[in-house]
Amino acid sequence: MTRHTKHADAVVTGAGSGIGRAFARELARRGGRVVCADLDETAAKETVAAIHAAGGEALAVACDVADVAQVQALHDTAVDWLDRAPRLVVNNAGIGAGGKVVGEAPLSDWQRTLGVNLWGVINGCHVFVPTLRQAGRGGGVINVASAAGFTAAPRMAAYNVSKAGVVSLSETLAAELAGTGIAVTVLCPTFVRTNIFDGELIDPGAAGMARRIARIAGFSADRVARTTLDAHDKGRLYVVPQLDAQLLWRTKRLLPAPYTRAAGLLGRFVPDEEGASR
Structure with missing residues (x-):
């Protein structure tokens, strides 16, 4: 087992909250220096403060992952601060979206969702993977997708498409990096207790239902991060941490x-923005 996550110099996007913050704190706990990137620099600094309080090393960087120029700046800042290439890149930044059917969801919602959730990961891989290759020290890439990438739930088209793209990108990247010592893992959780349901692109009715399910059956972000990092160390491509996601994945493959x-x-039972089901 290759311990990519032990003492790993890492870059984590979306590190200001939720799963990203959990990844950053866990990587620091494992002895790594962590560059914590987030659109909200204040939130990133809060994550860094927590890492410092626990005796770790971290740096906060403001970054909109949908903008490749900002991702390139993040890369340059990380290499400068670490004084070498990072060993692990976690493309985690994402936003929630849902509640409307195709044709009713505004195209602006599609553009923003794909811009962050898919292009953010594309940009991260495009900018950082060549550096990992050139460093010649192996390492890893963890891309955060979602069970939505294969469950294709109604009224979540933009989100589903963005996460399906992340799964496909990760599979392709894993094939391209075979034999290089660079491991690729894609995380596909269902409900995790984070603030993603507060996003402005989620209708209130759908968001409320998702929060209730997450509160009752969802995993904590810390548990998801630990599980993913341990799986990455074992060389696993897919991490589907929850039983419901595993059952849905198998059912769809067997009985599409x-x-x-x-x-x-x-x-039809997902409430719309007025709180009514269709």
Whole structure:
């Protein structure tokens, strides 16, 4: 087992809250120096302060991952601060979106969701992977997708498409990096107790239901981060941490047509922005 996450100089995007903050704190606990990037620099600094309080080393950087120039600046800042290439890159930054069917969801919602959730990961891989290759020290890339990338739940099209793209990108990247010593892992959780449901692109009715499910059945961000890092050390491409996601993945692969019909029926019970089901 290669311990990519032990004493790993790492870059984590979306590190100001949720799963990103959990990744940053866990990597610091494992002895690594962590560059904590977030659109909200204040939130990133809060993560850094927590790491410093625990005796770790970290740096906060403001970055909009949808802007490749800012991701390149993040890369340059990280290499300068670490005084070498990072060993691990966690492309985690993402936003929630959902509640409207295709044709009703504004194209601006599609553009913003794909810009952050998919292009943010594309930009991270495009900028950092060549540096990992050139460093010749192995290392790893963890891309945060979602079970939404394969469950294709109704009224979540933009989010589903963005996360499916991250899964496909990760699979492709893993094939391209085979034999280089650079491991690739893609995380596909279902409900995690984070603030992602507070996003402005999620209708209030759908967000409220998601929060209730996460509160009852969701995993903590800390648990998801630990599980993912341990799986990455074992060389696993896919991390599907929750039983519900594992069951949905297998069911869809075995029974695609019945699965889609069932998903359509269940989608009618998702409340819209007025709180009513369709």
